[in-house]
Amino acid sequence: xxxxxxxxxxxxxxxxxxxVINCTYTDTASSYFPWYKQEAGKSLHFxxxxxxxxxxxxxxxxxxxxxxxxxxxxxxxTATQPEDSAIYFCAASGNYGSSGNKLIFGIGTLLSVKP
Amino acid sequence: xxxxxxxxxxQIIDMGQMVTLNCDPVSNHLxxxxxxxxxxxxxxxxxxxxxxxxxxxxxxxxxxxxVERPDGSYFTLKIQPTALEDSAVYFCASxxxxxxLEQYFGPGTRLTVL
Numbered sequence: 660x661x662x663x664x665x666x667x668x669x670x671x672x673x674x675x676x677x678x679v680i681n682c683t684y685t686d687t688a689s690s691y692f693p694w695y696k697q698e699a700g701k702s703l704h705f706x707x708x709x710x711x712x713x714x715x716x717x718x719x720x721x722x723x724x725x726x727x728x729x730x731x732x733x734x735x736x737t738a739t740q741p742e743d744s745a746i747y748f749c750a751a752s753g754n755y756g757s758s759g760n761k762l763i764f765g766i767g768t769l770l771s772v773k774p
Numbered sequence: 775x776x777x778x779x780x781x782x783x784x785q786i787i788d789m790g791q792m793v794t795l796n797c798d799p800v801s802n803h804l805x806x807x808x809x810x811x812x813x814x815x816x817x818x819x820x821x822x823x824x825x826x827x828x829x830x831x832x833x834x835x836x837x838x839x840x841v842e843r844p845d846g847s848y849f850t851l852k853i854q855p856t857a858l859e860d861s862a863v864y865f866c867a868s869x870x871x872x873x874x875l876e877q878y879f880g881p882g883t884r885l886t887v888l
Contacts, residue, residue: 691875702778703865703879748817752875760875761807761819761830 661686663751665765673773678736680768682749685730689751691760692725692732697746697767706747707734739772746770776800778880780866781848786886792854795883797866799849803878805871806849808841810834811882812862820864823849824871853885861887 666681684692693708709716709723709732716723722735732751736743746767752760779798787793799806808820821831823841838857843849849868853860863884867877 693876695879702881705876705878708876760869760877761822761832762809762877763819764809764817766816 661689661751661753661763663749663763663765665749665768667768668766669769669771671771671773672739674739674741676739678739678743678770678772680734680747680749680770681731682733682751682765683729683731684751684763686751686753687727687730688753689730689763691752692723693750693752693762694721694723694734695748695750697748699745703748736770741772741774744770744772776803776878778866778868778878780864780880780883782883783881784884784886786888787856789858789887790855792852793856793885795851795853795864795866795885796848797850797868797880799866799868800878803868803870805829805869806841806843807867807869807877808851809865809867809879810862811865817865820851856885856887858887861885 662685664683672678690711694706695703696706697703707721709725714725720737725732748767749765750762781796806823809817811817820835822829840852863882865882866880869877
Protein backbone atom coordinates (compact mmCIF):
# COMPACT_ATOMS: atom_id res chain seq x y z
CA UNK A 660 0.00 0.00 0.00
CA UNK A 661 0.87 3.67 -0.07
CA UNK A 662 3.70 4.76 2.19
CA UNK A 663 4.74 8.28 3.13
CA UNK A 664 8.21 8.86 4.44
CA UNK A 665 9.09 12.02 6.32
CA UNK A 666 12.80 12.53 6.18
CA UNK A 667 13.52 14.81 9.10
CA UNK A 668 12.42 13.57 12.49
CA UNK A 669 13.72 16.74 14.15
CA UNK A 670 14.70 20.13 12.78
CA UNK A 671 16.13 23.08 14.63
CA UNK A 672 16.45 26.55 13.09
CA UNK A 673 17.14 30.07 14.27
CA UNK A 674 14.31 32.56 14.31
CA UNK A 675 14.10 34.30 10.95
CA UNK A 676 15.71 31.45 9.02
CA UNK A 677 13.80 29.11 6.70
CA UNK A 678 12.83 25.57 7.60
CA VAL A 679 12.33 22.83 5.03
CA ILE A 680 10.63 19.50 5.69
CA ASN A 681 10.75 16.84 3.01
CA CYS A 682 8.43 13.92 2.33
CA THR A 683 8.31 11.20 -0.28
CA TYR A 684 5.47 8.92 -1.27
CA THR A 685 5.23 5.63 -3.12
CA ASP A 686 1.87 5.58 -4.89
CA THR A 687 1.88 7.39 -8.24
CA ALA A 688 -1.91 7.69 -7.93
CA SER A 689 -1.57 10.04 -4.96
CA SER A 690 -3.01 13.41 -5.88
CA TYR A 691 -3.59 15.36 -2.68
CA PHE A 692 -0.90 16.34 -0.17
CA PRO A 693 -1.87 18.21 3.02
CA TRP A 694 0.35 19.36 5.86
CA TYR A 695 -0.74 19.48 9.47
CA LYS A 696 0.74 21.14 12.54
CA GLN A 697 0.42 19.76 16.04
CA GLU A 698 1.38 21.86 19.02
CA ALA A 699 2.04 20.24 22.36
CA GLY A 700 -1.15 18.86 23.85
CA LYS A 701 -3.31 20.02 20.96
CA SER A 702 -4.96 18.45 17.95
CA LEU A 703 -3.74 18.41 14.37
CA HIS A 704 -4.32 21.73 12.67
CA PHE A 705 -4.43 21.97 8.88
CA UNK A 706 -1.82 24.42 7.54
CA UNK A 707 -1.63 24.05 3.78
CA UNK A 708 -2.18 21.54 1.01
CA UNK A 709 -1.29 21.00 -2.63
CA UNK A 710 -3.01 19.04 -5.35
CA UNK A 711 -1.27 17.21 -8.14
CA UNK A 712 -2.38 19.65 -10.84
CA UNK A 713 0.13 22.24 -9.57
CA UNK A 714 3.74 22.07 -8.45
CA UNK A 715 3.85 25.06 -6.12
CA UNK A 716 1.51 26.73 -3.68
CA UNK A 717 2.10 29.58 -1.26
CA UNK A 718 0.13 30.84 1.68
CA UNK A 719 1.83 33.71 3.47
CA UNK A 720 5.09 32.29 4.91
CA UNK A 721 4.33 28.72 3.85
CA UNK A 722 5.35 27.28 0.49
CA UNK A 723 4.63 23.73 -0.65
CA UNK A 724 6.49 22.22 -3.58
CA UNK A 725 5.48 19.05 -5.38
CA UNK A 726 7.73 17.03 -7.67
CA UNK A 727 5.55 14.29 -9.12
CA UNK A 728 8.37 12.73 -11.08
CA UNK A 729 10.43 12.21 -7.93
CA UNK A 730 7.30 11.56 -5.83
CA UNK A 731 8.50 14.17 -3.39
CA UNK A 732 6.86 17.14 -1.72
CA UNK A 733 8.18 19.64 0.75
CA UNK A 734 7.05 22.33 3.16
CA UNK A 735 9.06 25.53 3.34
CA UNK A 736 8.46 27.86 6.25
CA THR A 737 10.10 31.22 5.61
CA ALA A 738 11.02 33.83 8.23
CA THR A 739 10.38 31.36 11.03
CA GLN A 740 9.02 32.52 14.37
CA PRO A 741 9.11 30.78 17.76
CA GLU A 742 5.37 30.07 17.47
CA ASP A 743 6.14 27.90 14.41
CA SER A 744 7.64 25.36 16.82
CA ALA A 745 5.50 22.21 16.65
CA ILE A 746 5.32 18.78 15.07
CA TYR A 747 4.55 18.94 11.36
CA PHE A 748 2.95 16.00 9.58
CA CYS A 749 2.87 15.47 5.85
CA ALA A 750 0.22 13.24 4.31
CA ALA A 751 -0.86 11.90 0.94
CA SER A 752 -4.11 10.68 -0.48
CA GLY A 753 -5.11 9.07 -3.74
CA ASN A 754 -8.84 8.90 -3.10
CA TYR A 755 -9.58 12.21 -4.69
CA GLY A 756 -13.25 12.91 -5.19
CA SER A 757 -16.62 11.95 -3.89
CA SER A 758 -15.61 8.79 -2.07
CA GLY A 759 -13.82 10.69 0.66
CA ASN A 760 -10.08 10.54 1.07
CA LYS A 761 -8.03 8.51 3.49
CA LEU A 762 -4.80 10.19 4.48
CA ILE A 763 -1.54 8.31 4.73
CA PHE A 764 0.67 10.18 7.19
CA GLY A 765 4.38 10.63 7.64
CA ILE A 766 5.81 10.11 11.10
CA GLY A 767 6.13 13.82 11.84
CA THR A 768 8.95 16.35 12.15
CA LEU A 769 9.55 18.17 15.41
CA LEU A 770 10.48 21.72 14.45
CA SER A 771 12.18 23.92 17.04
CA VAL A 772 12.63 27.59 16.28
CA LYS A 773 15.19 29.13 18.60
CA PRO A 774 15.05 32.85 19.35
CA UNK B 775 -12.13 27.70 12.65
CA UNK B 776 -14.41 24.66 12.59
CA UNK B 777 -13.91 22.32 15.51
CA UNK B 778 -14.25 18.60 15.94
CA UNK B 779 -14.88 17.50 19.51
CA UNK B 780 -14.05 14.13 21.04
CA UNK B 781 -15.37 12.62 24.22
CA UNK B 782 -13.79 11.41 26.44
CA UNK B 783 -10.24 12.72 26.27
CA UNK B 784 -8.94 9.73 28.22
CA GLN B 785 -10.38 6.28 28.82
CA ILE B 786 -8.91 3.45 30.84
CA ILE B 787 -10.57 0.05 30.66
CA ASP B 788 -9.83 -3.59 31.31
CA MET B 789 -9.06 -5.92 28.43
CA GLY B 790 -12.18 -7.61 27.13
CA GLN B 791 -14.51 -4.77 28.00
CA MET B 792 -16.37 -2.69 25.45
CA VAL B 793 -15.52 0.95 24.80
CA THR B 794 -17.23 3.62 22.75
CA LEU B 795 -15.34 6.67 21.57
CA ASN B 796 -17.47 9.65 20.64
CA CYS B 797 -16.86 12.29 18.01
CA ASP B 798 -18.85 15.45 17.35
CA PRO B 799 -17.87 16.42 13.78
CA VAL B 800 -18.16 19.80 12.11
CA SER B 801 -21.86 20.42 11.57
CA ASN B 802 -22.07 20.59 7.76
CA HIS B 803 -19.50 17.89 7.07
CA LEU B 804 -20.48 14.71 5.31
CA UNK B 805 -17.42 12.46 5.62
CA UNK B 806 -16.10 11.11 8.88
CA UNK B 807 -12.87 9.32 9.70
CA UNK B 808 -11.08 7.52 12.48
CA UNK B 809 -7.30 7.33 12.74
CA UNK B 810 -5.16 5.49 15.29
CA UNK B 811 -1.81 6.61 16.63
CA UNK B 812 0.33 4.42 18.84
CA UNK B 813 2.88 6.41 20.82
CA UNK B 814 5.93 7.20 18.71
CA UNK B 815 4.44 5.80 15.54
CA UNK B 816 2.67 7.18 12.50
CA UNK B 817 -0.99 8.06 12.57
CA UNK B 818 -2.81 5.35 10.64
CA UNK B 819 -6.14 5.39 8.86
CA UNK B 820 -8.81 3.10 10.28
CA UNK B 821 -12.06 3.85 8.49
CA UNK B 822 -14.11 6.45 6.67
CA UNK B 823 -17.86 6.80 6.75
CA UNK B 824 -20.38 8.54 4.54
CA UNK B 825 -24.14 8.52 4.23
CA UNK B 826 -24.51 5.93 6.95
CA UNK B 827 -22.03 3.51 5.47
CA UNK B 828 -18.40 2.51 5.77
CA UNK B 829 -16.71 3.60 2.54
CA UNK B 830 -13.26 2.20 3.16
CA UNK B 831 -11.46 0.50 6.03
CA UNK B 832 -7.90 -0.55 6.64
CA UNK B 833 -6.55 -3.85 7.91
CA UNK B 834 -6.31 -2.22 11.36
CA UNK B 835 -10.10 -2.02 11.46
CA UNK B 836 -10.62 -5.41 13.03
CA UNK B 837 -13.90 -7.29 13.29
CA UNK B 838 -14.18 -6.07 16.87
CA UNK B 839 -14.47 -2.49 15.60
CA UNK B 840 -17.64 -0.82 14.43
CA VAL B 841 -18.71 2.71 13.57
CA GLU B 842 -22.03 4.46 13.33
CA ARG B 843 -23.67 7.85 13.42
CA PRO B 844 -27.29 7.37 14.41
CA ASP B 845 -29.55 10.24 13.33
CA GLY B 846 -26.86 12.89 13.07
CA SER B 847 -25.67 12.47 16.63
CA TYR B 848 -22.14 11.50 17.61
CA PHE B 849 -19.99 9.58 15.17
CA THR B 850 -18.83 6.65 17.29
CA LEU B 851 -16.12 4.04 17.25
CA LYS B 852 -16.96 0.99 19.28
CA ILE B 853 -14.46 -1.69 20.19
CA GLN B 854 -15.90 -4.91 21.57
CA PRO B 855 -14.04 -6.69 23.05
CA THR B 856 -10.93 -4.61 23.58
CA ALA B 857 -7.41 -6.02 23.42
CA LEU B 858 -4.11 -4.73 24.81
CA GLU B 859 -2.97 -3.67 21.34
CA ASP B 860 -5.92 -1.32 21.07
CA SER B 861 -4.16 1.08 23.45
CA ALA B 862 -3.50 4.21 21.39
CA VAL B 863 -4.75 7.70 20.71
CA TYR B 864 -7.76 7.69 18.41
CA PHE B 865 -8.36 10.76 16.30
CA CYS B 866 -11.65 11.58 14.65
CA ALA B 867 -11.77 13.81 11.56
CA SER B 868 -14.44 15.17 9.26
CA UNK B 869 -14.56 16.82 5.85
CA UNK B 870 -17.15 18.27 3.52
CA UNK B 871 -16.16 15.80 0.83
CA UNK B 872 -17.58 17.81 -2.01
CA UNK B 873 -14.45 19.33 -3.49
CA UNK B 874 -13.17 20.33 -0.06
CA LEU B 875 -10.68 17.68 0.85
CA GLU B 876 -9.39 19.29 4.03
CA GLN B 877 -9.96 17.12 7.05
CA TYR B 878 -10.52 18.73 10.42
CA PHE B 879 -9.22 16.71 13.35
CA GLY B 880 -10.44 16.37 16.89
CA PRO B 881 -8.08 16.45 19.89
CA GLY B 882 -7.99 12.67 20.19
CA THR B 883 -9.05 10.15 22.81
CA ARG B 884 -6.27 8.38 24.65
CA LEU B 885 -7.39 4.79 25.22
CA THR B 886 -5.51 2.60 27.67
CA VAL B 887 -6.42 -1.08 27.81
CA LEU B 888 -5.11 -2.85 30.90
